Amino acid sequence: MKNPPAKPSQLITKEFAKQLNVNYNNKRASLTAKKAQKEDANAIWYSLEELENYIHYIKTNGANDGYNVDGIRFYFGVYPDDEKHGEKAGLTTLFLVPTGKKVESNTEKIQSFALVQEASSSDIQSLEPMNYGNIGRPPSLIY
Numbered sequence: 239m240k241n242p243p244a245k246p247s248q249l250i251t252k253e254f255a256k257q258l259n260v261n262y263n264n265k266r267a268s269l270t271a272k273k274a275q276k277e278d279a280n281a282i283w284y285s286l287e288e289l290e291n292y293i294h295y296i297k298t299n300g301a302n303d304g305y306n307v308d309g310i311r312f313y314f315g316v317y318p319d320d321e322k323h324g325e326k327a328g329l330t331t332l333f334l335v336p337t338g339k340k341v342e343s344n345t346e347k348i349q350s351f352a353l354v355q356e357a358s359s360s361d362i363q364s365l366e367p368m369n370y371g372n373i374g375r376p377p378s379l380i381y
Contacts, residue, residue: 243295249366258315282332282371292368296336303364307338333369336362
């Protein structure tokens with residue numbers, strides 16, 4: 239490989255990404271019922287360099303895993319309430335997950351030719367999600 243991508247430093251495990259998303263769904267769904275004790279993140283920022291590096295990483299490694307990477311899905315999460323996460327504990331985060339379709343061989347394409355509808359893109363489980371952008375919190379960012 240001529241120019242292999244550098245592994246992004248913001249990669250997180252799939253397990254941690256799932257925990258962030260479960261935390262978000264459990265805690266933010268009831269946000270109107272219970273006011274947060276501290277102001278939450280209201281924006282997440284990634285530099286172009288970080289995003290371009292991640293895109294290069296997922297396209298290259300996705301192809302190596304037999305996927306045609308066609309997008310990035312953004313998931314909301316909430317950091318666990320523990321000392322390990324410091325000032326981010328309990329705050330909203332946003333993580334990125336590559337999406338795509340398995341590349342079919344010519345034989346598989348011929349066999350599935352009768353199928354009218356093409357399979358939709360799904361999360362690629364073999365590649366790590368990306369997290370750790372810069373959060374916008376007090377003072378809040380206004381869009």
